[in-house]
Amino acid sequence: MEFFSKTKAVRLKSHMNKYLIADDDQISIRQSRSGVTTNAWWSVEVVDSNPHAIRLKGCHNCHLTASSVPFLLGMTGLKIFQTLPESYSKDPATEWRPIRDGFQVKLKAHQGTYLRANGGTPPWRNSVTHDCPIVGATHNYCIVWEVETVELLENEAVTDFTSTASSFSPFPCEMSSLEFDCFGSPVSFRSWFAISVSASSRWLSTEKVRTLRDSISRYHKA
Structure with missing residues (x-):
């Protein structure tokens, strides 16, 4: 135990x-x-x-x-x-x-x-x-x-984080293999998204959303 x-x-x-x-x-x-x-x-x-x-x-x-x-x-x-x-x-x-x-x-x-x-x-x-x-x-x-x-925020459960993340993300839970160049170097979308949610107290700033949208656009044009 x-x-x-x-x-x-x-x-x-x-x-x-x-x-x-x-x-x-x-x-x-x-x-x-x-x-x-x-x-x-x-x-x-x-x-x-x-x-x-x-x-x-x-x-x-x-x-x-x-x-x-x-x-x-x-x-x-x-x-x-x-x-x-x-x-x-x-x-x-x-x-x-x-x-x-x-x-x-x-x-x-x-x-x-x-x-x-x-x-x-x-x-x-x-x-x-x-x-x-x-x-x-x-x-x-x-x-x-x-x-x-797994390190979670205080008073937070796995299901809490998932419901929060899914409410912002149009993607299925498992997209760890898809990479976006959001900050000048390749990072996994799930890792970046998890950091963004934690750092912004479980909400995404307008700047983050704009960065993600631009990254997705560059990915489809690549």
């Missing part, structure tokens, strides 16, 4: 250096190399009835949930979903028990399974499931995650 006890929000990075992502369909969970998008940010909630367990709430106000639905028929892995708090507020499927593994952590679901980052060819590539550890394996690297702290 020490990884989560002193922070309000985290990013979780798998053994493939990809982040746990709450997809924009508000249902799916996947992995992505982009950690700057708010889709990779998870608010930490301690479960009142179980001090050893946490809930992780994504940018769409949905909890990370271990379902009983098979990822593929005939396989052992089960699907991970996003679910709304009101529908799963007392369901143990939204509860995860952090277990330290060196400098990383394993997240154990109520069924005794662990959050697992998958790789390989589709449909496994970038997928996330929960599954039992491989029997006899010396190290189950697929179920260990690196925890990165």
Whole structure:
């Protein structure tokens, strides 16, 4: 629990250096190399009835949930979903028990399974499931995650920042690969936008909006 006890929000990075992502369909969970998008940010909630367990709430106000639905028929892995708090507020499927593994952590679901980052060819590539550890394996690297702290403004949650950002931005949450030359050097749009929101106390000045509009225009003319 020490990884989560002193922070309000985290990013979780798998053994493939990809982040746990709450997809924009508000249902799916996947992995992505982009950690700057708010889709990779998870608010930490301690479960009142179980001090050893946490809930992780994504940018769409949905909890990370271990379902009983098979990822593929005939396989052992089960699907991970996003679910709304009101529908799963007392369901143990939204509860995860952090277990330290060196400098990383394993997240154990109520069924005794662990959050697992998958790789390989589709449909496994970038997928996330929960599954039992491989029997006899010396190290189950697929179920260990690196925890990165996300610095939020005081009294702010991941969902607060996302709703604010989305109200100003016509773009989907994940556009970290799109670059704009706003200040003379290439920076990611999401990084620049996050800095702008924080620096301007969650509103964009007229000058910033004009700069962004001009940058978009130059991008389309390039």
